Amino acid sequence: MQFHLDGFRTGDPAIAPPARPEAGGMPAGSATTEVDVLIIGCGPAGLTLAAQLAAFPDITTMIVDQKPGPLELGQADGIACRTMEMFEAFGFSEKVLKEAYWVNETSFWKPDPENPREIARSGRIQDTEDGLSEFPHVILNQARIHDFYLEAMRNAPTRLEPHYGRRLASLEIARGEEAGSHPVSVKLERTEASGADALEIVKARYLVGCDGARSAVRQALGKPLLGDSANHAWGVMDVLAFSDFPDIRLKAAIHSAKEGNVLIIPREGGYLVRLYIEMDKLNKDERVASRNITREQLIAAAQRILHPYTLDVKEVAWWSVYEIGQRLCASFDDREDDADDSRLPRVFIAGDACHTHSPKAGQGMNVSMQDSFNLGWKLAGVLRNILKPEILKTYSDERQAIAQELIDFDREFAKMFSARPKTSGNGDDQGVDPKEFQSYFVKQGRFTAGTATQYRKSSLTGPSGHQHVAVGFPVGMRFHSAPVIRFADAKPMQLGHVVKADGRWRIFAFEGSGAASTDQTVRTDPMRSLCDFLADDSASPILRHTPAGADIDAVIDLRAVYQADHQSLPRERLHPLLTPCKGRYGLIDHEKVFCPDLKTSTDIFDLRGIDRKTGCLVVVRPDQYIAHVLPLTAHTELTEFFAGVMVVTDQRIASA
Secondary structure, three states: OOOOOOOOOOOOOOOOOOOOOOOOOOOOOOOEEEEEEEEEOOOHHHHHHHHHHOOOOOOOEEEEEOOOOOOOOOOOOEEOHHHHHHHHHHOOHHHHHHHOEEEOEEEEEEEEOOEEEEEEEEEEEEOOOOOOOOOOEEEOOHHHHHHHHHHHHHHOOOOOOOEEOEEEEEEEEOOHHHOOOOOEEEEEEEOOOOHHHHEEEEEEEEEEEOOOOOOHHHHHHOOOOEEEEEEEEEEEEEEEEEEOOOOOOOEEEEEOOOOOEEEEEEOOOOOEEEEEEEEEEOOOOOOHHHHOOOHHHHHHHHHHHOOOOOEEEEEEEEEEEEEEEEEEOOOOEOOOOOOOOOOOOOEEEOHHHOEEOOOOOOOHHHHHHHHHHHHHHHHHHHHOOOEOHHHHHHHHHHHHHHHHHHHHHHHHHHHHHHOOEOOOOOOOOOOEOHHHHHHHHHHOHHHHOOOOOOOOOEOOEOOOOOHHHEOOOOOOOEOOOOEEEEOOOOEEEEHHHHOOOOOOEEEEEEOOOOOOOOOOOOOOOHHHHHHHHHHHOOOOHHHHHOOOOOOOOOOEEEEEEOOOOOOOOOHHHOOHHHOOEEOOOOEEOOOOEEEEOOOOOOOHHHHOOEOOOOOEEEEEOOOOEEEEEEOOOOHHHHHHHHHHHEOOOOHHHHOO
């Protein structure tokens, strides 16, 4: 963590100096407020977006929710490895790791072949494969995740705070000449007030609906959730219970012969356990509410499924019933779904507002947060005149495709989990083989960990023609971190942890051994030639897209990884661009150069399949996904990529 750049400051370095006295404020009554971004909904998606935007002093953000205050007890709890990587970018991964339950192994149970009325363990596996991420899969109450986001917002330069007790009453989007600078007009109803004081008018440049499965924003846009219900009722409850079930502190999938199925998810704190309990199959068009299922029925069902083991529930912290269903919007913004709509989007929906699914795969909260992590840096880039406005179209294109993959996975996973187990020798073709279910779980491990996402080729995701120079960094997938040593202070660390949620792009330059280049301007040392180009050439994307007066890494942050051991790398080999002078005092940034961790880990060049001869450039988006992979000498292609997405801010170049 770097601080003191603009002067010595005592206290918690995570608390940024306030950008303006009125940060986070909102006038009361019927006054009209103008903001850059209005977020409806303080769920995981809304808070992820708000925490991103709160980091930018020049962006005015407002987030509202109809609830009277912050969430106290959440329904979601599973946090995938990929989401932990994202939490690292927001600065609170350590807090989550310290408090959460770590899912290290998963066990599988089926009817005992000797006595089918009882259950027996059929398998026990590692929950995630080795090397998939530097972070584990963990379990933590959704409300605590909200707390961490709210703290990050309060500590940000804008001191952003939610406004509770406000319900969306109306939404209008002005078009054409009437649009003006703030084309989205919203009326908010204050639930604690009445009469004229109950309405507030907010005009926004952009609006994002993160307001759940019954989203008022989605309804205002006229976008239906399309899909089916599986007509199957499930109960879920968090309990403090005495049990002699041997895997009560492991994630466990249990199929009984005739009593249904249970998924056990141990919770944080050492004692609390979540149970997902299969109930009756619903009739066509029947809703689960009509069954009037009680918590006593849920407990009794769990006790029958766990037989011969006991489950003595002492306290129920929370419980609910739900029906499985998978539904999805055709698009995630205010453009037409089926037409070739050339308009730029002004209103977006994220999270449960545009996709719903069963909770057993643990993807709902994770995918929702990834939605708004994808959108936040794009909005910030457009509002700050760094990215071209057309980039906003990529949000719906990218995330709708990912949500469709989730729906397809969830449908199959829920079907297999709800099926009765096959028993040998009885000719049962309708059930599921427990071994088949376990194999499917293993096969889909990368998907449930959140690491299988791969964005398709677009203006933000380059072609894969140079993938061979870094086979372990697939274009369109998240930047898979690896251990390195920071050159300046010999600190062992994860390279991916330098990618913070600050809206900046990263170029990771991996040293080559000096291969010849067809570009005559490239000299013998490809790394120095790259730095010369980026520092001095008028075609340099860093020079073209960094505003005058800003630090050299304010938009594009260059990092270098050398092949040599950190003790043998001569400092004089470092180009001045890799030790830039920044801030009000022109202090040197010493933390941009890395070497392989040869003492405790596999060399990053071998671990990620980097061509040692050519070296490579890995361009990483602000949401930690790889936008492009190029040879170290591909200066022209690097310029062309950034020119396709960014605004030219160097006025000398713009006027040329």
